[in-house]
Amino acid sequence: MGNEAMTHQRNALGSGNSLNAGSSRRQFLRGLGIAASVAATGIPFQVQAAEDGRLLRLTGTVGDPDPHRATDIPGSILMFNLYDFLVRPAQGGQILPALAESWSTSEDGRAYTFTLRNDVVFHDGAKLTAADVVFSLNRIKTMKRGFSALFDFVESVESSGDYEVVFRLREPYSPFLSSLTRLAIVNSALIRANLADGQYGDMKDYGQAFLGQADAGSGPYTLAQHNPQQETVLTLYPSYHLKLAEDVPSEVRTLYSIDPATVRTIASRGELELTRVSLPPEILASLARLDGVKLGQDRGTDMMQFKLNMMKAPTDDLEFRRAVSLGFNYEALYSLLDIAGVSSGIPARGPIPQGAMGYSQDVPIMKRDLEGAKAALARSKYAGDGAPPLTVLWASEFAQVQKYALLFQSSMAEVGIKVELSPAPWAQYQKMITTAETTPNVCMLYVGLTTPDIDSLFWPTYHSSAAGTYNSMQWLQNPEIDEALERGREILDPTARTKHYQELAKKISDLYPAIFAYDRINVVAMNKRLKAPALEDLNQSIPVWGGNYQFRMMDISRA
Amino acid sequence: MTTRLAIPIALRRYSRNPASLIGAATVLVVVVAAVLAPYITPFPEHAGTFVDFANMGQPPSSVHLLGTDLIGRDIFSRILFGFRSSLLLAVIVLSIAVSFGTFVGLLAGYGSPATRTVLMYVIDIFLSLPSLLLAMAIIGLFRPSQIVAMMAVSVVWWPWYARLVGNLVWSIRREGFVLSAELVGASKARIALLEILPNCIPSLLTKASIDMGLVVLLGASLSFVGLGAPPPQPDLGTMVAEGASYLPEYWWLSISAGFAIFILVIGFNLVGDGLQDLFDAEQ
Numbered sequence: 001m002g003n004e005a006m007t008h009q010r011n012a013l014g015s016g017n018s019l020n021a022g023s024s025r026r027q028f029l030r031g032l033g034i035a036a037s038v039a040a041t042g043i044p045f046q047v048q049a050a051e052d053g054r055l056l057r058l059t060g061t062v063g064d065p066d067p068h069r070a071t072d073i074p075g076s077i078l079m080f081n082l083y084d085f086l087v088r089p090a091q092g093g094q095i096l097p098a099l100a101e102s103w104s105t106s107e108d109g110r111a112y113t114f115t116l117r118n119d120v121v122f123h124d125g126a127k128l129t130a131a132d133v134v135f136s137l138n139r140i141k142t143m144k145r146g147f148s149a150l151f152d153f154v155e156s157v158e159s160s161g162d163y164e165v166v167f168r169l170r171e172p173y174s175p176f177l178s179s180l181t182r183l184a185i186v187n188s189a190l191i192r193a194n195l196a197d198g199q200y201g202d203m204k205d206y207g208q209a210f211l212g213q214a215d216a217g218s219g220p221y222t223l224a225q226h227n228p229q230q231e232t233v234l235t236l237y238p239s240y241h242l243k244l245a246e247d248v249p250s251e252v253r254t255l256y257s258i259d260p261a262t263v264r265t266i267a268s269r270g271e272l273e274l275t276r277v278s279l280p281p282e283i284l285a286s287l288a289r290l291d292g293v294k295l296g297q298d299r300g301t302d303m304m305q306f307k308l309n310m311m312k313a314p315t316d317d318l319e320f321r322r323a324v325s326l327g328f329n330y331e332a333l334y335s336l337l338d339i340a341g342v343s344s345g346i347p348a349r350g351p352i353p354q355g356a357m358g359y360s361q362d363v364p365i366m367k368r369d370l371e372g373a374k375a376a377l378a379r380s381k382y383a384g385d386g387a388p389p390l391t392v393l394w395a396s397e398f399a400q401v402q403k404y405a406l407l408f409q410s411s412m413a414e415v416g417i418k419v420e421l422s423p424a425p426w427a428q429y430q431k432m433i434t435t436a437e438t439t440p441n442v443c444m445l446y447v448g449l450t451t452p453d454i455d456s457l458f459w460p461t462y463h464s465s466a467a468g469t470y471n472s473m474q475w476l477q478n479p480e481i482d483e484a485l486e487r488g489r490e491i492l493d494p495t496a497r498t499k500h501y502q503e504l505a506k507k508i509s510d511l512y513p514a515i516f517a518y519d520r521i522n523v524v525a526m527n528k529r530l531k532a533p534a535l536e537d538l539n540q541s542i543p544v545w546g547g548n549y550q551f552r553m554m555d556i557s558r559a
Numbered sequence: 560m561t562t563r564l565a566i567p568i569a570l571r572r573y574s575r576n577p578a579s580l581i582g583a584a585t586v587l588v589v590v591v592a593a594v595l596a597p598y599i600t601p602f603p604e605h606a607g608t609f610v611d612f613a614n615m616g617q618p619p620s621s622v623h624l625l626g627t628d629l630i631g632r633d634i635f636s637r638i639l640f641g642f643r644s645s646l647l648l649a650v651i652v653l654s655i656a657v658s659f660g661t662f663v664g665l666l667a668g669y670g671s672p673a674t675r676t677v678l679m680y681v682i683d684i685f686l687s688l689p690s691l692l693l694a695m696a697i698i699g700l701f702r703p704s705q706i707v708a709m710m711a712v713s714v715v716w717w718p719w720y721a722r723l724v725g726n727l728v729w730s731i732r733r734e735g736f737v738l739s740a741e742l743v744g745a746s747k748a749r750i751a752l753l754e755i756l757p758n759c760i761p762s763l764l765t766k767a768s769i770d771m772g773l774v775v776l777l778g779a780s781l782s783f784v785g786l787g788a789p790p791p792q793p794d795l796g797t798m799v800a801e802g803a804s805y806l807p808e809y810w811w812l813s814i815s816a817g818f819a820i821f822i823l824v825i826g827f828n829l830v831g832d833g834l835q836d837l838f839d840a841e842q
Contacts, residue, residue: 259804260804260805261803261804261805261806280629280804280805282616282629282805282808282809283804283805286808332610332612335612335613336612396785399801399804402790403610403612403629403630405790406608406610406630406790406791407610407612409608409791410608410609410610413608419608420789421789421790421791422702422789423785423789423790425785
């Protein structure tokens with residue numbers, strides 16, 4: 001279908017050239033109309049929709065279709081729709097069986113035995129077996145890409161028959177089941193048949209070139225087309241083994257590189273069913289006023305944090321960080337969270353985002369304490385005029401975050417702290433934060449859980465060994481916190497773990513490594529024909545990156 | 560040969576062209592408004608560290624003549640302060656570009672043939688690179704700021720003056736007054752500065768006045784792609800860029816800043832046209 005549509009576009013756009021060769025005037029005008037559409041919107045007009053009318057079009061950013069390389073939300077969305085996993089994340093942070101019918105754990109917590117379903121078939125018709133699970137784990141561990149760090153604790157994996165697989169861990173590792181929600185099971189035979197030159201010995205490139213353009217999964221959708229400059233097209237895999245929504249989209253097109261004004265334009269023309277990417281509140285409010293459009297809420301576990309570089313003056317001083325944290329005007333920030341009556345976030349309660357293990361309503365939300373901030377500043381080693389200006393960084397692609405930066409600057413002016421604002425494009429941002437010296441004092445960013453376990457946020461954020469990424473821009477090099485994080489991975493009892501992480505969160509808060517601003521709910525605009533339970537009922541949301549974009553659970557009535 | 564013109568006569572000739580007069584008046588008003596911005600803007604504090612989310616996105620009204628932006632700041636006030644940045648950029652860039660370009664042009668036009676060949680190649684290489692892309696590449700090496708933008712635009716602008724002066728000097732280097740000066744033993748530097756350079760001034764003035772508008776445009780283009788002054792400093796190009804995402808609902812964000820750039824550029828262009836007519840008539 002996708003290729004057909006592209007062919008139509010090429011023919012139409014090419015008709016200007018063929019006019020001299022005798023093509024009809026109608027063809028020429030059609031080509032002209034499409035060219036005008038491209039010029040006006042920046043994207044090609046969709047000539048042909050899904051034949052059954054169940055076409056879902058959304059905007060997005062480019063994700064890597066290789067599930068063992070992807071690390072971000074767009075990659076996660078592709079991963080959850082093209083592949084299956086032994087277990088899957090569900091509402092409220094639960095872990096439910098998926099490919100694994102059942103599993104058992106050894107008494108020492110170091111061996112997990114999974115029994116697989118025997119009715120799962122890959123998109124090419126091959127049966128999914130334990131050998132594919134073994135291949136998948138070896139692939140991600142060998143390549144050391146994507147979410148491979150989640151499997152560092154796995155010592156070995158072996159199949160025991162076609163439908164049983166045993167994972168052995170070096171030591172007990174509580175987040176293991178959660179980690180498995182990121183181990184996409186790939187079709188080993190298909191990948192072996194599509195190896196290209198590479199660095200992995202017999203496995204050559206481990207099929208990376210192939211999986212960059214095709215899929216080898218058993219998920220509810222297949223990859224029909226992937227053009228990082230334009231769009232990705234998924235088509236429904238009708239033989240999928242789990243339940244599909246009654247009017248499940250038969251084709252999903254993700255359009256790339258579209259600015260907010262264009263999103264609004266094409267949505268108002270009814271040519272877009274879902275705006276997945278984060279849009280400025282003003283655009284969302286304007287979309288909400290259109291007939292046939294409603295707002296939805298994509299609640300993950302993202303939190304807006306202003307990370308304070310603890311290895312750079314003046315934020316290397318605890319009292320100075322306390323002054324910054326107490327002096328910020330939280331109430332003004334909270335006033336921005338309402339978008340046309342829909343909440344785009346809730347005030348944070350410490351470093352654990354809502355929906356994650358250890359989150360507690362007993363932790364108070366932050367409120368401004370201007371006098372407390374001034375007193376803390378007076379106690380700091382930078383009291384008086386001794387503090388260099390705070391440098392503030394945010395990704396310039398996020399217009400909304402600029403408001404927070406300006407609010408931060410204005411708040412700090414009242415405390416008596418000078419601030420220099422310095423936005424940078426995301427690519428440059430990532431380079432700047434690789435060392436403590438080049439990381440600005442304040443870095444604004446959304447961070448969140450990549451698996452349902454709180455360890456997937458806390459470890460990369462606070463453990464010393466994980467420093468140098470966008471998660472760890474506060475450069476918290478603290479042996480006591482490191483030890484607590486390591487202990488958290490060994491505690492097997494869920495209640496004891498919850499208590500442990502609550503205590504750890506308190507210790508972290510007391511160090512003021514960041515301003516924990518708010519837990520984000522990404523507001524999206526949706527066509528009223530689209531029913532997406534995870535985006536319309538917060539209780540149905542699946543709190544991991546991309547978890548709410550499992551298209552098989554959506555209904556799209558015919559246009 | 561002289562290019563000096565009695566000022567009253569020059570003014571009379573210049574004022575014969577209504578368009579030139581309108582241009583001069585426009586530039587005068589903008590310059591005065593920019594210089595007096597802290598005193599005449601209704602909300603001078605809105606040009607600095609200021610947020611007022613309760614008033615964000617207000618359409619034009621009697622309180623806010625051009626409305627407020629999405630931070631709650633008065634756009635009219637920010638435009639007047641934005642004129643300051645744009646004019647400062649244009650003045651500094653042209654000061655550097657005209658001085659350096661003229662110096663290189665004198666060397667190329669009145670130096671040895673080898674010097675001329677080498678310098679004209681260097682100038683052609685610079686001119687063959689797209690100005691905007693070259694400026695973006697230079698800014699990309701540093702943290703974007705107004706000073707870096709000024710340096711980058713200066714780097715892409717001087718070759719135009721070097722080529723203009725180089726060609727002018729080349730065409731007059733064998734004129735009688737130059738040869739006479741050489742015969743009486745005047746030094747090359749003295750001839751270049753006191754005999755040749757004054758003959759280039761009319762062309763330089765005309766080009767500089769038109770270039771004021773063009774430099775403002777290039778600066779706005781750099782800001783538009785995110786390489787302008789960092790927030791919260793008012794910057795006309797940045798204002799246009801930030802508002803463009805919100806068209807048509809919040810039309811006043813982009814339109815007012817865009818119109819401000821238009822006024823500034825058209826004013827300088829009309830002044831440049833007037834000067835050109837003036838000097839052409841003299842010749």
